[in-house]
Amino acid sequence: MPARPAGAPWGLPGPFWWLWGGTLVTSAGGFVVPFMAIYLTTVRGYSVFFTGLTLTVFGVGSGIASLFGGILADRVGRRAVLLASEVLTVTGMLGLGLTQGRAPVLLFTLTVGVGLNATRPARAAAVADLVAPADLPRAYALIYWATNLGFSAAAVTAGLAASHGFLLLFLVNALANLLAGVVVYLRVPETRPPPGPRRAADAAAPAGAAGAVPRSPAFLVLLGTVLLLGLLFQQPLVVLPLAMTADGLSPADYGTAMMMNGLVIAVLQLPLTRLAGRLRPEYALASATLVTGLGMGLTALVHGVAGYGASVVLWSLGEIVVWPTCMALVAALSPPDRQGGYQGWFLSTWSLSVALAPVLSGRVVESSGTAPVWGACLCLAVVCAGGQLLLARLRGDRRAEPVPGREEAATVP
Template identity: 45%
Template sequence: MRTMRSWFRDTTGGLPTTFWYLWSGTLINRLGSFVLVFLAIYLTQERGFSASQAGLVIGLWGVGGAFGTTAGGTLADRWGRRPTLLTAHVGAAAMMLALGLARDLWAVALGALLLGMFAEAARPAFGAMMIDVVPAKDRLRAFSLNYWAINLGFACAAVLAGLAAQANYLLLFVVDAATMLITALIIFSKVPETRQVGPATATRAAPRGALRTILTDRVYLGFVALNLFAALVFLQHISMLPIAMGDDGLSPATYGSVIALNGILIVVGQLFVPRLIRGRSRSHVLALASVVMGVGFGLTAFAGTPWFYGLTVLIWTVGEMLNSPSNSTLIAELSPAELRGRYQGVFSLSWQIAGASAPILGGLVREHAGNDTLWYGCAALGLLTAVAHLVSGPARERRATALRRSGEALAPATATRAPQPAEA
């Protein structure tokens, strides 16, 4: 019992109060994240669209997200993290309801585009706020805890959505919108603005040169590109996987139960992952994650029953668990303090490009080259990404060390002005 208490204290203790409000908002929001999980099934079975049309709609969600993350990153740095988060969540709730009421293909496509724009605009502001309030030494466990909340909510949502979809698909959209509004209320009432403007900003790159700074940061852009390739593989689980399972005669509820294994495994295991990877080479961890994810999705070519699909989900989930905390800490260390929102936006942009491309590419490959080719291609891309992580890792670590030293040199000048987060 004492060992468990010590472990719990080491895992959750000492984090800022603001972090826990953000964590709570994440959990509530993800508990209602029904729609994206079941959008492919909704579009093909409820609305009667083809796999290519469904891929196009999901892709437009990603296109909207690309605009949203770009704008959200800029607004987070210029306007502030808090107003950006509030606007994004309220706007996304309104668009969620509009998408649920849309019927024609053009209306569904427009709704998905606008929903993606608002929903994903919150990502850079949220990430920047997490970095603002959590000290560097605690970020690995803080991001792991937040990822744990995401997947706890996702696991519950996947199962509940499978049941709700059998009763009324509109209910999925209503509940998702409601959780977005509750998250906005938590931010409005409990989360202060965390963006700081002080001497450090004036002595570093000017905001007007932000785009040039990012576009010339080859180390960071290389890291973003590798995340794009990984995301192209990973996002097949919400685009082509439900369609493949449907072709095997499996119901939406079965898909919900199978995909819920992803969240359940992360809920059980993610609290222990930071200890397992602490002190290890992040490049090696990211490479291993890419291999495991590639193998997991590759094995989907052989699946045809719920238990085999579940096994593939469990395998690629292990890769996801290794990937997420290492990615999050690297983003924090590779982002200059005054450009955190924009750097978060560029990284999120890789997810949105993948979100737009993965369903379209997956649908085209599946229709013209076959289901097996799609999953073999995922395996090959995972292996290539792993090799690239091993090659590019040393340059990333050198850049992170240089930025950390630069920040330590500026710290004495701002220590008396920077507000300290309250302890939980």
């Protein structure tokens, strides 16, 4: 088991902090994707249909990369995948800024989608290799915090860069990913453990099948709850702007309400993570899920920017705990030589919910308006919390039990 290094910041090893810094840099430079629709329609003059197709291609690349990036991280190493992903992202960003034509745009958009998202399971697996199990929720919370801080900075930087031409956006984004790649190359060693003892629940999978579907009942229950959580957390992006517009509010009002999400995460991520760490992870996750459902359910009852902003604050408190706790549970349920693959399944399941949410909620809004969506969110949260409590029963008393083989497999430089 990785030991807490003496004198390391917050008891976390040095390589973790380099991973954290790389996450902050790439997130702060990652403002191209939110501006893609504007770039393609206004600068390139493409149709709305082609713009939608391009963003779909990005989503397809993201989903594929989330799964296969994790599988490759188990087979060829975390560091190799992190480096290759940054190279792909830099190539895609430069290609989008410099080339002309629909086919190159689609190709380089796919490249960016793969590059940006293949890093996620590899990074999550490297964190699990480096950090003691008891510290994983805090470590993943710090990664999530860096992602949100970086993205908040990106929103400001993007406006300044775009005023000097969209090419500058692509160049700065490519430079950020290049810098992150240099950090990984110079400061982050390979952490992939050798193959170790396999769980009985995974015994049916062929030996060495890093991408095989996990057979652990506990992990499958976790994936089911992740699918529901993904459906929940897409509604503020899909239905909330429709609800606020129907309530007579402007897009700027929606932006003001959603700004509360970033503010809550920036200010309360660390103290709330510390508080949640006093609970068993499944209980912390179930509590956060119920808070999320309550916040979204109350959206049907509020009016005005202040009311919607208050509901955003409430479900944001749940979001703070949900994401890092899910990643820590994935790490706890994963064999040490399949950390990347399990994190890939987790991220792919989340991506599936991102694809399903607009279709499902769109049908409800068309037939009955936005209010039933928020009631459905509350019901989904209750069902999801029940699944998380079932997960606690399946895991028994293993609150921070070391994964078999992690003691001898962990590599701490």
